[in-house]
Amino acid sequence: MNIKITYNWLLEYLETDTDPYEIQKYLSLCGPSVERIEKVGDDFVFDIEITSNRVDSASVFGIAQEAQAILPRFGKKATLKFNPLTQYTFSSIVPTGEKPLKVQILQPGLCSRFTSVVIENVKIQPSPEQIKNRLSMCDVQSINNVVDISNYLMLSLGQPTHVFDYDKIARHTMIMRESKKGEELVTLDGKKIKLPGEDIVIEDGDGKLIDLCGIMGGFNSSVQKDTKNVLLFVQTYNKRKIRRTSMTTGQRSVAATYFEKGLDEERVEPTLVMGIELLQKYAGGTVGSQVTDMYPHPHTPKEIGVSLDQVKKIMGVNVTTQDCKNILSHLGFEVEASENMIKVTIPTWRSQDIEIPQDIIEEIARVYGYHKLPNTIQPTVYVPQPKEVELFFQVQSKVKQYLKHIGLHEVMNYSLVSKKLLESFNLPFDEHLRISNTISEEIEYLRSSLLPSLVKNMQDNQGKGDELKFFEIAKVYKIRKGDLPEETYKLSLAIDTDFFDLKGIIEALMKELHIEKYSVNKSHGSDEYSYISPSSKSVLKIQETALGQLGELALEVKDKMSIKKNVYLAEIDFMSLALNYRLINSYTPPNPYAVIKLDLTIEQNEKMTYEDIKKRAMTESKFLQGVEVVSMYKNNISLRFYFSSTERNITEEDAKKELEEIKKKIG
Amino acid sequence: MNGEELLTTLDKGKKEIHSSSTIENLEELRIKWLGRSGIINKNLETIKNIPADQKKEFGQKVNSVKKEIETLLDTKKNELLQANESEKKIDITLPGTPYPQGSLHIVTYAIEEISHIFERIGFIRMTYPEVEWEFFSFDSLNMPPQHPARDDFETFFIDFPAHKEYGKMVLSPHTSSGQNREMKRLGDPPVRMINIAKCYRPNWDTTHTPMFHQFEGVCIDRDINITQLKGTIDYFAKEFFGKDRETRLRPYHFQFTEPSFEVDITCDVCKGTGKVKKEKCKVCKSGWLELGGAGMMHPNVLRAGGIDPEKYTGWAFGIGVERVIMMKEGLKLDDLRIVYGGDIRFLEQF
The missing domain is CATH 3.30.930.10 (Bira Bifunctional Protein; Domain 2)
Known part of the structure; x- marks a missing residue:
C-alpha cells in the first residue's frame, strides 16, 4: 500500500533540520520507502510505500515516529514536537449535550473496539484552504468540512473514521451484526452492493442497513448539506472479514486497505479526541453526547528478550548494547538492557508485527543500516545435485540450442488450456486437473500434452510466416489418485512443412544427442494422440521403449481449428531422451579399403517399404555398408548402395554381383 | 652443352618465361627448367664429361643460369598473381548464403x-513440483491459514480432494515452495x-x-x-x-x-x-x-x-x-x- 503525505504536514509533528530529499534517502534505506517526491507550491509531496505489516506507519504521525528513530543515525536532528498518543485522551472531553445512542454488537469478534460521539449543531461548509490543499496534494477529493475532517484524521493518524448524519439513524439505534447473503445496501459512492454474507454491517432502529463497516458508509445515513448533528465513529474491526468483503464486493476503499491489515485499538482514543477537536474548530460543533467506548479486551503489553549474540549471528557485525537500546527506544520500545541481553516491551502499535526475537533484530538491523553492512560471500561447499536433475538441465540446454540452430522457434505457452481446446482435440476433461477459481476460461485445465497449445500457436500465427516451426519443452500433468499429479517434461514440435521435414528434425536431433539405436515405425492401435492422423501416426522407439509419437494432425481437428496448412506434430518424453544421451559417439576406425557406390532406381511399392528394402538388402549382402535415398520422382525411388569389405579391396564386379542378388530379394 | 650453348638456351628460356601468360604454364616451365630432369639438372649431369680444369667454371655457369631462371620465374609468377588479383570483381554487398535461423524464448x-x-x-x-500442496506453498513458509496470500484472489486452487496433512492442491504461487x-x-x-x-x-x-x-x-x-x-x-x-x-x-x-x-x-x-x-x-x-x-x-x-x-x-x-x-x-x-x-x-x- 502507498500513502501520500506532505513535508510541511510532517513538520507539524516532527522537529527536524532534514530537507525533503534527505528524508527520502534516509527513510528509504532504513524504513518506509519514499518512492517519489513532488514539489507543489511551497510544500513537497512524499509518495511512500508502506510495508504490509507496518500499517501503523501509514500516516503523517506514523512517518514522524519512524523519522525520529532513523534521521538521527545520519547526524540529523529529529524529535517529536507533538505526540497525539499522549496528548489526546478521553479525559479531556466535556460533553455539553445528552443525545442518546443505543449500540448492540450481536456477534463477538466483529469489532475489537467501538467508539463514537455525537457532535451537535455542526455547520456544513467548505473546509479551510489548508485542509483542502493538503487533501488534494494527497489525492483526496475535498467534499465538505465534516467529510474532509474524517479523511484528514485518517491521513494524520492512520485510523479511518466515519461520520454519520446522527438524525438519519432511526431510533438512534445501531445494531452491528454479520450480514446475510444477498442483503443489499447503497454505499456513499452510489453503488448498490449485494452482500456475500457474513460481512460486518450496521442496521438502525428501523432495520435498514446504514453501514458496510470498515469499507464504506451507507448512502442513506450520509452527511449532506443540511446535516445538523453528526456521529463521529471510530472503530477497529476483524481484519479478515474486512478483506474478504472488500475483495468479494470489489469495494477496495482506502479505509478497507487500512482495516484489513489490523489496526491498533489504542489509537482509536486519540483519533476520536482529535476528531472532536477538529469538528469543534472547523464545523463549529459541540460535544453532544457521552463518548461510547466498547473495548472488551484491552491491550496488555508484551515483552521479548534478545541476546547480543543473536543480533550478531544474524547481522554479521557487532552492535553495542547501548546502540541497540538507543535504536529501540527511539522506536517506542521500553528497553531494559543488561550486558548481553536486551528486554523490550512492545509498544501497542507494534503488537501486530513484533512477535519473536528475530523481529527485534530486524528493528535493530534496519535502523543501524543495511547499507553499513559489508558485502561478503559465504564459503563455497559441495552440495550433491541428483544426477538426473543435472542431466535434465544439461540435455535440455543442448536440445534447445540445437533446435534453434536448425531453424525452429521456441515457444512458452501457459500450462493451462481452455475447455474448448480440450474439446477440439477430443480430450476427456476428467483426465485433466481443473482450476477451481480461474480468472479466465482460456486457462482452466492443466495440460496433459503440449500439442494442443502448439496447434493453437499454428492457428494464431497463420499468415504470419512462410513456414512455421515451433517447439516447446515443458511439463505435463497426469492425475494420480490422492496425490500430486505426475509432472513429466515433454519435448513437442509442430511444423507446417511436411512429414519428412518433421522426421528429419527428429533424426537430426538423435544424431546430435548421439542416440544410435532408435527407430520410427508405424504406430498401430494406440489410443493416445487420437488427434494424429492414422496414415502417418508413428512411434519413436529407443530399442524396445516407446518415447514419443509423431505424425500429421488429423483432418477433423485441423478443420475444427480452421487451420489451412497441414500441421505435423511430435511429442517426446524428455527424460527418456536425456537418459539415452551420450556425450560422444562410439568410435569406428576408418575402413582402409575402397568403397564402391552403385545406384538403383526402383518403383515404390506399398508392400515393400524403404525400411523393408533396407533390411533385406543388409541381410542379403555381406559387403553392403549402407543404403541412401538419392532422389524420389513420382513413383520412382533412386537408391545408392555402398559396398566395401573390411578385409580387402573389392572390385566393381564384386559389388555388381551383390546388387543383382539384392534386386532379386526386393523385386 | 658447352658454355655458349648454355647461354643460347638461357635466352630461349627467358623468352618463354616472358611470353607465358598463365600460372599453370609458368609451372610447366619451372618443371622444364628446374625439375628433377629439367634442363639445369641435365647440364649438371654432363659435368662428369668435362675436363677437370674446366669443371669449376662450367659448374659456376650452370648455377648462375639456374639462379637467373629462378628469379625470372618468381618475378613472372608475382606479376601474373597480381594481374589475376586485380581482375577479380565481387560485389561484397550482396547477401550471404542464408542458413536456418531459429529462436529461443x-x-x-x-x-x-x-x-x-x-x-x-x-x-x-x-x-x-509446480502443482503443490498448501503445506509446501504456505504453512511450511510461516504463512498461517488466514494469511491473505492464501485466499482465492492471490492463489490458483485446484479442484481436487484435499490432502489430510498437507491441505488443498494449488498451483505454486512462488518458487519458495521448494525451500x-x-x-x-x-x-x-x-x-x-x-x-x-x-x-x-x-x-x-x-x-x-x-x-x-x-x-x-x-x-x-x-x-x-x-x-x-x-x-x-x-x-x-x-x-x-x-x-x-x-x-x-x-x-x-x-x-x-x-x-x-x-x-x-x-x-x-x-x-x-x-x-x-x-x-x-x-x-x-x-x-x-x-x-x-x-x-x-x-x-x-x-x-x-x-x-x-x-x-x-x-x-x-x-x-x-x-x-x-x-x-x-x-x-x-x-x-x-x-x-x-x-x-x-x-x-x-x-
Whole structure:
C-alpha cells in the first residue's frame, strides 16, 4: 500500500533540520520507502510505500515516529514536537449535550473496539484552504468540512473514521451484526452492493442497513448539506472479514486497505479526541453526547528478550548494547538492557508485527543500516545435485540450442488450456486437473500434452510466416489418485512443412544427442494422440521403449481449428531422451579399403517399404555398408548402395554381383 | 652443352618465361627448367664429361643460369598473381548464403545466464513440483491459514480432494515452495540451491501474466548472516547487469523471512540519479529499480524443514525472471502478455 503525505504536514509533528530529499534517502534505506517526491507550491509531496505489516506507519504521525528513530543515525536532528498518543485522551472531553445512542454488537469478534460521539449543531461548509490543499496534494477529493475532517484524521493518524448524519439513524439505534447473503445496501459512492454474507454491517432502529463497516458508509445515513448533528465513529474491526468483503464486493476503499491489515485499538482514543477537536474548530460543533467506548479486551503489553549474540549471528557485525537500546527506544520500545541481553516491551502499535526475537533484530538491523553492512560471500561447499536433475538441465540446454540452430522457434505457452481446446482435440476433461477459481476460461485445465497449445500457436500465427516451426519443452500433468499429479517434461514440435521435414528434425536431433539405436515405425492401435492422423501416426522407439509419437494432425481437428496448412506434430518424453544421451559417439576406425557406390532406381511399392528394402538388402549382402535415398520422382525411388569389405579391396564386379542378388530379394 | 650453348638456351628460356601468360604454364616451365630432369639438372649431369680444369667454371655457369631462371620465374609468377588479383570483381554487398535461423524464448536466455552465475559460487539448480500442496506453498513458509496470500484472489486452487496433512492442491504461487522440499531432501545443511520455475497467480493484465518465472536462492549453513545475503545479491547484480550497477536492501516484510528486505538496483537509464536531462526518470523510482525480495529465513521455516534454527541460519531471495531480463536488455514491452502469447513476430526476434 502507498500513502501520500506532505513535508510541511510532517513538520507539524516532527522537529527536524532534514530537507525533503534527505528524508527520502534516509527513510528509504532504513524504513518506509519514499518512492517519489513532488514539489507543489511551497510544500513537497512524499509518495511512500508502506510495508504490509507496518500499517501503523501509514500516516503523517506514523512517518514522524519512524523519522525520529532513523534521521538521527545520519547526524540529523529529529524529535517529536507533538505526540497525539499522549496528548489526546478521553479525559479531556466535556460533553455539553445528552443525545442518546443505543449500540448492540450481536456477534463477538466483529469489532475489537467501538467508539463514537455525537457532535451537535455542526455547520456544513467548505473546509479551510489548508485542509483542502493538503487533501488534494494527497489525492483526496475535498467534499465538505465534516467529510474532509474524517479523511484528514485518517491521513494524520492512520485510523479511518466515519461520520454519520446522527438524525438519519432511526431510533438512534445501531445494531452491528454479520450480514446475510444477498442483503443489499447503497454505499456513499452510489453503488448498490449485494452482500456475500457474513460481512460486518450496521442496521438502525428501523432495520435498514446504514453501514458496510470498515469499507464504506451507507448512502442513506450520509452527511449532506443540511446535516445538523453528526456521529463521529471510530472503530477497529476483524481484519479478515474486512478483506474478504472488500475483495468479494470489489469495494477496495482506502479505509478497507487500512482495516484489513489490523489496526491498533489504542489509537482509536486519540483519533476520536482529535476528531472532536477538529469538528469543534472547523464545523463549529459541540460535544453532544457521552463518548461510547466498547473495548472488551484491552491491550496488555508484551515483552521479548534478545541476546547480543543473536543480533550478531544474524547481522554479521557487532552492535553495542547501548546502540541497540538507543535504536529501540527511539522506536517506542521500553528497553531494559543488561550486558548481553536486551528486554523490550512492545509498544501497542507494534503488537501486530513484533512477535519473536528475530523481529527485534530486524528493528535493530534496519535502523543501524543495511547499507553499513559489508558485502561478503559465504564459503563455497559441495552440495550433491541428483544426477538426473543435472542431466535434465544439461540435455535440455543442448536440445534447445540445437533446435534453434536448425531453424525452429521456441515457444512458452501457459500450462493451462481452455475447455474448448480440450474439446477440439477430443480430450476427456476428467483426465485433466481443473482450476477451481480461474480468472479466465482460456486457462482452466492443466495440460496433459503440449500439442494442443502448439496447434493453437499454428492457428494464431497463420499468415504470419512462410513456414512455421515451433517447439516447446515443458511439463505435463497426469492425475494420480490422492496425490500430486505426475509432472513429466515433454519435448513437442509442430511444423507446417511436411512429414519428412518433421522426421528429419527428429533424426537430426538423435544424431546430435548421439542416440544410435532408435527407430520410427508405424504406430498401430494406440489410443493416445487420437488427434494424429492414422496414415502417418508413428512411434519413436529407443530399442524396445516407446518415447514419443509423431505424425500429421488429423483432418477433423485441423478443420475444427480452421487451420489451412497441414500441421505435423511430435511429442517426446524428455527424460527418456536425456537418459539415452551420450556425450560422444562410439568410435569406428576408418575402413582402409575402397568403397564402391552403385545406384538403383526402383518403383515404390506399398508392400515393400524403404525400411523393408533396407533390411533385406543388409541381410542379403555381406559387403553392403549402407543404403541412401538419392532422389524420389513420382513413383520412382533412386537408391545408392555402398559396398566395401573390411578385409580387402573389392572390385566393381564384386559389388555388381551383390546388387543383382539384392534386386532379386526386393523385386 | 658447352658454355655458349648454355647461354643460347638461357635466352630461349627467358623468352618463354616472358611470353607465358598463365600460372599453370609458368609451372610447366619451372618443371622444364628446374625439375628433377629439367634442363639445369641435365647440364649438371654432363659435368662428369668435362675436363677437370674446366669443371669449376662450367659448374659456376650452370648455377648462375639456374639462379637467373629462378628469379625470372618468381618475378613472372608475382606479376601474373597480381594481374589475376586485380581482375577479380565481387560485389561484397550482396547477401550471404542464408542458413536456418531459429529462436529461443527470452526466458530461456535469462534462465541459462542466471544458472551459470550461481553455479560459479556453488549453487546447484533444482526443480520442484509446480502443482503443490498448501503445506509446501504456505504453512511450511510461516504463512498461517488466514494469511491473505492464501485466499482465492492471490492463489490458483485446484479442484481436487484435499490432502489430510498437507491441505488443498494449488498451483505454486512462488518458487519458495521448494525451500521445504530441498531442506528435507538434504536432511542437514549445507544448502545452496537455486530454483528457477514457473509460478502462477490470478492476475492477467498489461503488467501481469497468470504464469511467470521466478528464481529463488536459498543458502543454509552455520554462521550465515545478512552480509552474505547482501554480498551474494550484489555479486549476481554485477555479473548479470554489469559492474557499474549498485544494489541496496530496503526493509520490507515477508512471512517467510525475518528480517526481510526488498532489493533495489540502480537504474540503467538515469544511472541512479533519478533524472534524465533534468526531467524525472520515467523508468525508475528516484534512481532505483526493484529487483526482488529477500531475507533471513524465518526460524519457523527452518523448523518446518527439520533444521534447528539455534544451530543454523539461512538466507533466501526470490526474483522475477521476466523482470530481470527486460531490465537487462532495456526491453520495453507495453504489454507483458506478449511474452507468453506465442506470436512468431515476437519469438523470432530472440
